[in-house]
Amino acid sequence: MAGDSGGIIHIPWYATALRSNDLEAALEEIAPLALRYGASEYEVIRYRDDRYKFIQTATFEDPADFERYWYGEDFASWRQLNSGFYQVPVLYGWTDRTSHGTAVVDAADVPAGAASGAGPDDE
Secondary structure (H helix, E strand, O other), X not given: XXXXXXXXXXXXXXXXXXXXXXXXXXXXXXHHHHHHHOEEEEEEEEOOOOOOEEEEEEEEOOHHHHHHHHHOHHHHHHHHHHHHHEOOOOOXXXXXXXXXXXXXXXXXXOOOOHHHOOOHHHO
């Protein structure tokens, strides 16, 4: 983390034996709460080559907002309820985005009906 500024927090999770689906469901509950604590976005990623491995990310402008999220009552209760689903310790780390991109599609270039799944060949 550069100085006291925010960034993207990466929280690695590793599920305990036979609990990967339970951990996925639990992360789907707690991850969106980051938005209540000041995150601008969040994400949970599950690895394909190791279905027990997850990365939770959230972008915070102020590290204090993340600390309120991580150490707050919501996450403390979540950890207590779901402690059997993941291995400890859970060691998070701050990262800085160095590059990012998305594809932007001009609406004029999209065939009529494509948004509903019906393209010119489907009619």
